[in-house]
Amino acid sequence: MEQSITLAGFTSQLLVGLSRAMILFIVSSGLSFILGVLRVPNVAHGSLYMIGAFVAHSVATAVGGVSGFWLALVLAPLAVAVISLIAERTLFCHLYEREHLMLLLFTFALMLILGDLTKITWGADYRSLTAPPFLQGSVSVLGTAFPRYNLFLLAVGPVVAVGLWLLTSRTMFGKIARAAAVDREMVGAIGINVSWVFALAFVLGCLLAGLGGALVSPTVSITLGMDHTIIIETFLIVTIGGLGNIWGALAGSLIFGITQSIGVLILPQFAIVFPYLAVVVILTLKPTGLLKSVW
């Protein structure tokens, strides 16, 4: 059973872990942003990720070709944003004052409803989306085959991270949203319409879930149930990173993605436990998460 771990093998595992971390980061940063600004633990976040993947598939197959894929990457997050805007304006906006347990139950119910709506709309069959030809197949990284699409994810992740950083630190909306996260009464008191700040923050967070779903769709089978898997992982990531802290989400995603991929290389039979072991270690040493929690 002994096998030597080569440098090439290690590097490609590290890159694979990083590319997985990018998807996790995009989805969990959205979850974290909503947690930070709205104080809503949105369990339905995973459902929006799943819907993003299904919409991406529908758009890509309807339009077809390379343009279909790019259009899917744009339209799927937007479709999810519209759904979340409707949900926020009709349901969430009445519930912000409720206690967390109520919100948790409510978003859990929403997850079940969205899951069933997805089944009614797209059916129970699983689907598969094809990446454009130049992102298919694999390239050689130090002699090991590495999927091209994962390289693409490695490029997209930092773009989203920088975009989020610019949005939260350099724009008026970002500043107001961050202020609302710290003290929402104060923000309201200086004459800002907090209700719409919340709505926009919620939509932005959900848009990221949709983007994550669209981006992941060429690498997985699009199926009912993908919401459950991602929501467990992203909640853990947000918790170890520090609730509501976007950079915490980034740190958490990197830890989660890399411990998993390196774990697979070292002890393939027990690979499942590595990310969770990391979670246990971090929460034991630092119960509030790695970075400052806004809660």
Added chain:
Amino acid sequence: MKKKQAFGSWLVLAAAAVSAATMLVPGAVEARNIKVGIIDTYSGPPAVFGNDALNGFKMALDEINKQGVLGGKIEFVTRDDKFKVDIALNMAKELVLKENVDLLVGTVNSGVSLAVSDGVAKKEKIPFITWMGKSENITGRNGHRYVFSVTENTAMAGKAAANMLSKKPYKKYWVAGDDYEYGHALDESFWRYLKQAKPDVEVIGKTWWKLGEPDLVPYFTSIQAANPDAIHFCTGGASMANVLKTVKTTGISRKIPVYIHTAIDYAVLKPLGVEAPEGVMGTMDYLFYYPELSMNQKFVKDFQARFGTPPGFPAFHAYTTAHFIAEAYRQAGKIDKEKFIDALEGLKVDSPVGKVEMRACDHQAILPILFGTTKISKEFGFAVATDIMTLRGVEVMPACGEIEAARKGQ
């Protein structure tokens, strides 16, 4: 959709109750309908398989009920087990005790099939036929008088694959798959028979991921780094699509031969379209396009006309199961559980792929195993199996003696 069907069946039941009441005159006919209780998964990802089976069953019943069975008809009620053992057990009990079904059939989950077999069929002495539970233990180690199987199982698949792969030069194998009953059962059966056929093979590593693991790329790149002679992926259902997709994106099958049971299944390959990997070896007991028998072509044509899609293996199993049920009752001569079982033992019925026999010693239907390699078909627009070899059921089934020994050990 499901709600509507359920409501529809309630209406039918209500109508049946009303008409039954009006017929309650002294000396009414003795003939009654045979009631089949179906437990299967109609929600979540495995619903694809549950619905396909139900369609095949409905189609067979339409044919059977034209002439009727023992003066009555075969009717059915369905229950959604949500792929969960506890729910399935409650529903099976409810079907037996409240709905008074004459027999039970199902289910796509091997664990559920085992539980219903042990917990309900054996205890309540009611026949149970599994049409998709593929664990060899159902009719093997855990088999008994009241359980039957009309599906190929992991032992048959394993023996067939071992038979084929032992002829190839591979020595160092890597095993990877879903960490649950079915995944491990596939691994054990295949390895047992491969080791018998070719003692110098060895496993150089194993990888188990949790069921439903979305991203398999890290697992694949690490297997690639170990460079085995061949890989056996132990997976099925929704995870199968993920495995095949990752085989394609990592291009692993171009360097290392890959074998996966049910990889050549139509239900698995169709959603992948032209994105399915080519050159993957797989086994299956039914393909709608092979063999090109007129009976099969008629079955496929009728099925396609009615449901808009060709039948998958679940439809084939359920269709054959319905014919087993009808024929066994006809032979039994009356609606009696023990007589039904006696009649079903050793019974042969016509199926789309020819006569299928229910082996008397272990209640396992003798089904052939097809071994093939995936290749994109221009005609269908998705991958199909090519270079198909047919292994006869009797060649790949454990001998009656082996079954007896396994049951004694239990």
